[in-house]
Amino acid sequence: MQFGHTRYSADDFYDELIDKNGEPRRHARELVEYFSAMESGELIERQRAVDSTIVDMGISFTIYSEGDNIDRAWPLDVIPRAMPGSEWDTVERGLIQRVTALNHFIDDLYNDRRILNDGIVPAEIIDSSKNYLEPCRGAKPKHGVWAHICGSDLVRDADGTIYVLEDNLRVPSGVSYMLENRNVIKRVFPSIFRNHRVRPVSEYPSALNAMLRSIAPDDIEGRPEIVVLTPGIFNSAYFEHSYLARTMGIELVEGADLLVDDDDCVYMRTIEGLTRVDTIYRRIDDTFLDPEAFRPDSMLGVPGLMRAWRAGNVALANAPGSGVADDKVVYSYVPDIIRYYLDEDAIIPNVPTWRCSDPVQLDHVLTNLADLVVKPANESGGYGMLVGPHASQAEHETFRERLKADPRNYIAQPTLSLSTAPTLCGEALEPRHLDLRPFILQGSSVYVTAGGLTRVALRKGSLVVNSSQGGGSKDTWIVEDDG
Amino acid sequence: MLSRAAERVYWAGRYLERAENMARIVQQYSQLLLDLPEETGVDWPDLVAIFGARQAFAASGAERSEAAILDFLLADANSGSSLAYSIRMARDNIRNSRDLLPQESWENVNELYQYSRSALANAAATENRFEILADCIGRCQQINGILVGTMSHNAPYFFLSLGENIERADMTSRIIDVAAAYLQENERLVLRYGSTLWTNVLKSVSGFQMYRQYCQPEVIGLAVVDFLLHDRAFPRAVRACVEEAKRMAAALPRGEHLTHALDRVGFALPGPLADEFDGAEASALMDTLQRRLGDAHAAVVETWFLPEGDA
Numbered sequence: 119m120q121f122g123h124t125r126y127s128a129d130d131f132y133d134e135l136i137d138k139n140g141e142p143r144r145h146a147r148e149l150v151e152y153f154s155a156m157e158s159g160e161l162i163e164r165q166r167a168v169d170s171t172i173v174d175m176g177i178s179f180t181i182y183s184e185g186d187n188i189d190r191a192w193p194l195d196v197i198p199r200a201m202p203g204s205e206w207d208t209v210e211r212g213l214i215q216r217v218t219a220l221n222h223f224i225d226d227l228y229n230d231r232r233i234l235n236d237g238i239v240p241a242e243i244i245d246s247s248k249n250y251l252e253p254c255r256g257a258k259p260k261h262g263v264w265a266h267i268c269g270s271d272l273v274r275d276a277d278g279t280i281y282v283l284e285d286n287l288r289v290p291s292g293v294s295y296m297l298e299n300r301n302v303i304k305r306v307f308p309s310i311f312r313n314h315r316v317r318p319v320s321e322y323p324s325a326l327n328a329m330l331r332s333i334a335p336d337d338i339e340g341r342p343e344i345v346v347l348t349p350g351i352f353n354s355a356y357f358e359h360s361y362l363a364r365t366m367g368i369e370l371v372e373g374a375d376l377l378v379d380d381d382d383c384v385y386m387r388t389i390e391g392l393t394r395v396d397t398i399y400r401r402i403d404d405t406f407l408d409p410e411a412f413r414p415d416s417m418l419g420v421p422g423l424m425r426a427w428r429a430g431n432v433a434l435a436n437a438p439g440s441g442v443a444d445d446k447v448v449y450s451y452v453p454d455i456i457r458y459y460l461d462e463d464a465i466i467p468n469v470p471t472w473r474c475s476d477p478v479q480l481d482h483v484l485t486n487l488a489d490l491v492v493k494p495a496n497e498s499g500g501y502g503m504l505v506g507p508h509a510s511q512a513e514h515e516t517f518r519e520r521l522k523a524d525p526r527n528y529i530a531q532p533t534l535s536l537s538t539a540p541t542l543c544g545e546a547l548e549p550r551h552l553d554l555r556p557f558i559l560q561g562s563s564v565y566v567t568a569g570g571l572t573r574v575a576l577r578k579g580s581l582v583v584n585s586s587q588g589g590g591s592k593d594t595w596i597v598e599d600d601g
Numbered sequence: 602m603l604s605r606a607a608e609r610v611y612w613a614g615r616y617l618e619r620a621e622n623m624a625r626i627v628q629q630y631s632q633l634l635l636d637l638p639e640e641t642g643v644d645w646p647d648l649v650a651i652f653g654a655r656q657a658f659a660a661s662g663a664e665r666s667e668a669a670i671l672d673f674l675l676a677d678a679n680s681g682s683s684l685a686y687s688i689r690m691a692r693d694n695i696r697n698s699r700d701l702l703p704q705e706s707w708e709n710v711n712e713l714y715q716y717s718r719s720a721l722a723n724a725a726a727t728e729n730r731f732e733i734l735a736d737c738i739g740r741c742q743q744i745n746g747i748l749v750g751t752m753s754h755n756a757p758y759f760f761l762s763l764g765e766n767i768e769r770a771d772m773t774s775r776i777i778d779v780a781a782a783y784l785q786e787n788e789r790l791v792l793r794y795g796s797t798l799w800t801n802v803l804k805s806v807s808g809f810q811m812y813r814q815y816c817q818p819e820v821i822g823l824a825v826v827d828f829l830l831h832d833r834a835f836p837r838a839v840r841a842c843v844e845e846a847k848r849m850a851a852a853l854p855r856g857e858h859l860t861h862a863l864d865r866v867g868f869a870l871p872g873p874l875a876d877e878f879d880g881a882e883a884s885a886l887m888d889t890l891q892r893r894l895g896d897a898h899a900a901v902v903e904t905w906f907l908p909e910g911d912a
């Protein structure tokens with residue numbers, strides 16, 4: 119495949135745009151033709167236009183460095199990543215199935231515990247999870263839904279199979295960048311969308327607003343008051359908090375703006391005095407939500423918030439305690455969980471996972487450590503992991519000891535060959551590994567974004583896509599292909 | 602509307618207004634000094650006084666040269682009295698109010714901020730000062746235009762406008778204060794250069810044309826001060842600012858306290874000025890005005906920004 123003057127080859131990896139014969143995939147044909155007709159100088163020019171549009175629009179993320187908060191311009195690659203609509207339809211069904219089952223699971227755990235009593239998931243896995251919150255026991259959120267907003271990370275292996283790598287059920291972030299990526303690409307390439315049937319993503323804020331309304335307490339009069347609760351302007355995702363509040367037309371509040379009164383209702387401090395709040399889209403971790411119930415030193419939360427939530431006077435999205443289902447050991451049971459509650463097979467497979475809590479599986483992991491990825495059960499952001507093939511002998515030994523000492527806290531997976539897409543690196547297009555984070559909303563009904571946020575590892579061969587660690591992003595196109 | 606959000610929008614209004622006024626005052630002052638010979642005694646340190654930054658400037662240890670003063674007033678990011686600081690604060694407050702303000706206002710204030718970071722460092726020294734400041738003024742006006750033209754006229758707009766009008770009245774009173782000092786100190790200056798000086802005062806608040814329409818005769822001190830204090834139609838005259846702020850107070854819930862404080866600003870306006878009105882009298886009057894504007898600001902803070910109902 120030619121892009122301008124340079125040849126592009128994805129080697130043995132599955133490339134999202136180019137097939138193994140070097141030809142554009144069917145759904146990406148016009149996209150590839152559009153870009154391959156460009157001289158490399160023009161491509162670089164367009165990338166600059168993308169970069170400066172991002173600076174002008176103030177699309178940024180915050181990183182912490184040496185005690186300082188630094189605003190970085192959001193990195194967006196000029197070439198979109200495309201997937202065929204027919205394939206996406208299957209993925210979408212799979213995500214709806216998955217989130218529906220996970221919500222049944224969480225509701226069951228905090229109430230009847232049938233799945234534990236029936237021996238499908240061992241009770242000690244749940245009881246030893248630090249994301250299982252005892253104060254949530256017996257709570258009954260509306261519609262039986264706990265994880266209202268879920269970001270599931272999808273990856274594609276060398277043979278083209280799409281897997282769920284993990285589910286983020288606590289406070290998943292990134293959706294604002296998905297929306298802004300599309301806005302930027304539309305500004306820089308206004309003509310390109312006319313020749314493609316790309317599914318729009320812009321309705322997300324309306325869908326989120328509708329979902330948040332649908333979970334408000336039943337007994338309120340008039341329109342429910344919905345707010346976004348942020349830890350504040352120093353949080354790395356503050357851009358997103360503000361973006362979502364603005365695009366939904368609702369208030370962005372901090373803990374200090376809210377209080378729980380003697381009637382166990384939540385109020386915000388406004389210029390008119392105190393106003394009742396019905397639904398809180400909280401972007402604060404569980405244990406910081408309420409210093410009365412969890413960390414007494416939390417300055418971010420609202421004293422009494424759990425009281426108000428348990429009394430059914432306010433809805434919290436996501437409900438506290440939802441994180442119990444994104445424990446990586448629980449992850450390994452998700453296909454069983456889907457079968458148990460829905461009597462269906464999982465539409466999107468899990469990455470094969472060995473649980474170190476099982477002595478036989480632990481044995482396998484210890485023997486094959488050099489070929490596996492080992493992950494702690496409760497960390498996110500890629501911390502505390504061992505990537506076997508890239509690690510030293512000494513690191514293998516360290517992990518061997520850790521696994522033996524605390525097997526419950528680890529799982530292991532084979533090293534996947536993540537798919538690639540052409541990415542502008544310097545002056546040429548090169549294959550770079552990527553993943554995809556779609557966002558799923560569940561309230562009275564379920565909504566899935568068309569595509570999601572594609573994150574791309576900018577360094578050659580790297581699998582690390584996190585923006586805090588030098589990852590970039592791409593606009594994600596779901597292209598109609600039904601003829 | 603959240604109390605905290607109201608506070609941010611109010612400060613966005615104040616800093617945006619301050620930035621525009623500062624840029625215009627420095628621009629016009631630079632022009633004025635080209636017209637006045639050295640022996641008139643009008644010089645750069647007076648500019649520091651207009652911005653109420655005498656102490657901060659002295660503490661900075663900078664020399665009293667044109668370059669050092671302009672650098673302090675325009676570019677010094679550490680100085681709370683600089684144009685760069687006002688632009689940054691306007692940008693920060695608009696940025697943190699993005700959920701309430703039009704997207705274009707954020708994009709434009711961010712562009713102004715990016716521009717000011719590179720341009721203002723050169724504004725003290727170069728021949729481009731006039732243009733750089735004109736750019737800053739133009740961008741501030743553009744942002745104001747976006748806000749006035751696209752924001753619904755409800756609570757966020759009322760707070761923005763309150764911030765702008767209180768700031769504007771304060772700034773106008775400062776300009777009168779410094780100009781009035783010349784009335785007192787330098788009779789020869791007044792005789793020969795009075796018209797130049799007062800024309801400059803008017804231009805510092807973009808008021809020259811409107812003054813001409815209001816009052817045909819020549820530009821003389823008393824008439825200019827009268828115009829800048831009392832005119833109800835010129836939006837930068839103190840009276841007009843106070844009236845506009847009162848309209849905002851009336852539109853907001855629980856605005857009585859502020860209305861009362863604004864009335865007290867209005868009562869301090871002297872009415873038609875007698876010929877004996879001199880620098881000392883003007884200076885005392887401006888002190889009173891500034892103090893009462895400070896009380897109006899305090900009324901805004903107490904009524905709407907301070908937390909209440911602590912559980």
